[in-house]
Amino acid sequence: MTQTATKHQTARTLTWVGVAVVIIGLAVVSSTAYTGTVANRDTMHPGDVVLWSLPIVSALHHFALAIVIGCLLFAAAVLPPRVTHASAATTDVPDAAEHPAFRRVMTVASAAAVVWVLAAVTILVLTFADLSGQPLSASADFGQQLLSYVTDLVVGQARSVIVVLAVVVATLTFLVRSSAGLWGLALLSLSATIPISLIGHAAGSDEHYAGVGALVIHWVGVLVWVGGVAALACIAPTIPPTDSSSSPQSPSNFATVVVRRFSAIASVAFVLVLASGVLNSVLRLGDWDGLVTRYGQLILLKFMATLVLGAIGWFHRQWSITRLATQPANRTVWRLVVAEVLIMAGIIGVTSTLSRAAPPIPQEIKPALTPAQRLTGYPLPPELTWDQWLAQWRWDWLWIAFIVIAAAVYLLGARRAPSWPWHRTASWLTALGILVYVTCAAPTIYGKVLFSMHTTMLLTLALIVSVLLVLGRPIQLAAQSVARRTDGSRGLREWLDLAQPVLAKPALSGTVLIASLLAFYYTPVFQLALQYWLVHQLTNLYFLVVGCWVMHGLLDPGARRFAHRTTRITGAAMLAGLFLLWAVVLVSGMLPVVQPDWFGGMERTWGPSLALDQQLAGIAVLLTGFTPIALVGIALILGRPPRAAHDRTSKRTSVGESSATQGSASV
Structure with missing residues (x-):
């Protein structure tokens, strides 16, 4: 030129x-x-x-x-x-x-x-x-x-x-x-x-x-x-x-x-x-x-x-x-x-x-009338009874937008992929439905009031939602619906190719998950997440991503090239043991109460005491942390080792080797 x-x-x-x-x-x-x-500015001009x-x-x-x-x-x-x-x-x-x-x-x-x-x-x-x-x-x-x-x-x-x-x-x-x-x-x-x-x-x-x-x-x-x-x-x-x-x-x-x-x-x-x-x-x-x-x-x-x-x-x-x-x-x-x-x-x-310009309705934030409003920005929710698990909703539009986009992109890919199994689509959409509930309903609302509910919310994101997302096989879907680029730029397939060896490390991802949970709950980061909306959102996203990383290394067929079956079983056993230990420690009351000034400063007149709430958090860890990992470990033990021919097929169809959709090179 x-x-x-x-x-x-x-x-x-x-x-x-x-x-x-x-x-x-x-x-x-x-x-x-x-x-x-x-023209309407008369004072403080x-x-x-x-x-x-x-x-x-x-x-x-x-x-x-x-x-x-x-x-x-x-x-x-x-x-x-x-x-x-x-x-x-x-x-x-x-x-x-x-x-x-x-x-x-x-x-x-x-x-x-x-x-x-x-x-x-x-x-x-x-x-x-x-x-x-x-x-x-x-x-x-x-x-x-x-x-x-x-x-x-x-x-x-x-x-x-x-x-x-x-x-x-x-x-x-x-x-x-x-x-x-x-x-x-x-x-x-x-x-x-x-x-x-x-x-x-x-x-x-x-x-x-x-x-x-x-x-x-x-x-x-x-x-x-x-x-x-x-x-x-x-x-x-x-x-x-x-x-x-x-x-x-x-x-x-x-x-x-x-x-x-x-x-x-x-x-x-x-x-x-x-x-x-x-x-x-x-x-x-x-x-x-x-x-x-x-x-x-x-x-x-x-x-x-x-x-x-x-x-x-x-x-x-x-x-x-x-x-x-x-x-x-x-x-x-x-x-x-x-x-x-x-x-x-x-x-x-x-x-x-x-x-x-000033909107036609007053936009001033009303003075906080209760301790709960001063701490959380919202009135104290009613007592957590069984009906409130479904009655309490507060829409989080960031997560709603993320979920809608994730559903639309997956469905578009499933439509383009040849003979995509329906149960994988059902798993993905079920995970997104649970994600809507966890981020917009009782787990999040009561997570700012009860420590046990916060652990329920976070571990559901990290382990239960992530299991269903990984069982949806999004990486395999990308391999069948998105072709590689040939002009030197990097698209979705190229980034997945680079990430695959790191994603298939169950020991590394499991260690990161446990270390992150302990660092989050037992350092000032937890208080920041309770106080600030942005930290709360980043925390939820972080643990969802780390949880998907863990489950990908344990369950995804593409991980078999990088993590042996014994390695994945060992990783699941290690995680299950650590979650069980954490649950026992919480139930026994060996640890000091987490954030007593926050959870005790709302003048809550219903529900468990701070000590009992921490013990209930131990039960939450047992149900939403230990149980999913234990089930994954059992599935790995009972599952049949893949045959050599199946391994070769997995290598050809995994990210980096699929050629099913070379006609869509522009994606």
């Missing part, structure tokens, strides 16, 4: 980015004027500069963050890092050199990350001026109060975390090029949605944790969707023309492969945006009367624009995939992509205004 062509591509990219920034500004100004956010700059800079911040995330996801999951022999002829770049599209997307990611840093720092200062009602100043007093805002107030701390994340990501985008590192950077960038959501309007509703979860889902969907389309527009000039002499599925049809891969990501992101947007609207508006307010009308406008944009994007990508498979990439396709970005820029501008 000549230097003149590179400059021309850069100029075109800067042009559409500049137009997007102008659209963001116009959307912010018009929606701010419509809602009267600035920080000045028009602050009031008008803050929503504009916020929209630019979100747009830059979206571009960073989209470019990093493209670099990690969509684009090949280097030019392969098959595509060297169409790119005018030597074989094994860095792919032009990959290089460009990383350049854009670095530039957008720098903008993200500047916007995050500016928002930090403007937010302080807005909340304190002070105009911007270079005085020492303003700086001292700003420092107190950053260190002492939750809003300031959240904004500071975003600044730190932006600086770290911006620095590493210049250094990291490996697939694992780029995935880590993408996830680190996405983690900025957590502090953004913690200080959002829906997070201040009565259902605080439901609001935070819904906002996180919404932001993740928005940033992935918008950022992905922006990344696609950025790399469009570097995509080589289609090789008309090859089949549409050939790796030389680079444009088709890229659009198809992104289309799968965009479809999931759109569903997340639409569903979580509806949920957030319900939390903010309160009832139907809220729709007739100006705030509600902007929400309706945003909803309709999102719906229309999703339909346009879907039809456009279906049309472009067919067109690019038979014709060289043309300007019409990529102009439509840029048009999507510009519409999204307008929606982001409206979203920025909505985040600053």
Whole structure:
């Protein structure tokens, strides 16, 4: 590619980015004027500069963050890092050199990350001026109060975390090029949605944790969707023309492969945006009367624009995939992509205004009236009787989104796999149903009140749910429904190939599980999980993953290549013995009461005492920890050793060897 062509591509990219920034500004100004956010500010007025700059800079911040995330996801999951022999002829770049599209997307990611840093720092200062009602100043007093805002107030701390994340990501985008590192950077960038959501309007509703979860889902969907389309527009000039002499599925049809891969990501992101947007609207508006307010009308406008944009994007990508498979990439396709970005820029501008406008219902958190409310954020639940096991529900939308996606992806794979056994699908869906119950019903609600219920919840996630998930054979399903990539990038199959030797280590995974449980319950980490929503969510996810790791090493047929049957039986026996020992120690009362200040500080008038509750926790460990592992061990002992022919068949059909679906190389 000549230097003149590179400059021309850069100029075109800067042009559409500049137009997007102008659209963001116009959307912010018009929606701010419509809602009267600035005009209604009578007291603690920080000045028009602050009031008008803050929503504009916020929209630019979100747009830059979206571009960073989209470019990093493209670099990690969509684009090949280097030019392969098959595509060297169409790119005018030597074989094994860095792919032009990959290089460009990383350049854009670095530039957008720098903008993200500047916007995050500016928002930090403007937010302080807005909340304190002070105009911007270079005085020492303003700086001292700003420092107190950053260190002492939750809003300031959240904004500071975003600044730190932006600086770290911006620095590493210049250094990291490996697939694992780029995935880590993408996830680190996405983690900025957590502090953004913690200080959002829906997070201040009565259902605080439901609001935070819904906002996180919404932001993740928005940033992935918008950022992905922006990344696609950025790399469009570097995509080589289609090789008309090859089949549409050939790796030389680079444009088709890229659009198809992104289309799968965009479809999931759109569903997340639409569903979580509806949920957030319900939390903010309160009832139907809220729709007739100006705030509600902007929400309706945003909803309709999102719906229309999703339909346009879907039809456009279906049309472009067919067109690019038979014709060289043309300007019409990529102009439509840029048009999507510009519409999204307008929606982001409206979203920025909505985040600053007051909802039609009061969003202040009510004062805590009871010790339980002060500790957990919710009233003390009623006494745990048998009917309450089914009556108590509190929806956790993060887990609901995860479960729905897991079910949809599995069912799609089962549909594509030839003759997939129904009992495996039933096992997977049963596990997800139990996961809904554990994360949204009595185990989680009473887990903050009773130590025995918390151990029941955590061990159910780690052992019972994980057994059913592994019996669903998701890795074998991936081997039959997802083909390997041939362009040097890493998809699901490639990552599973790399992880398989580590996954099939029952002794290692069992040791990690026991050590993690002891470190969790008998260190301050347990108190952090009880106090903070984020730590609670990460803990549940961690033990679910570790539990699946353990059960994969014990039960999955693919593990037979790496872990002998005797090794797996020994691992199961070791785990069962440790869980039995832990249960006996808890029942005997040999250990001190866990977190007595927390569980004893709620002034609970029903249920067991702290000492008895700890003994009941021992019974919970026996039922949900020792029993599943013991049953798995018995199944391993009674099971027939695989024949040599079966071993060879397993090797051919396990991850890394299957060739059943080579026709879907774009996945």
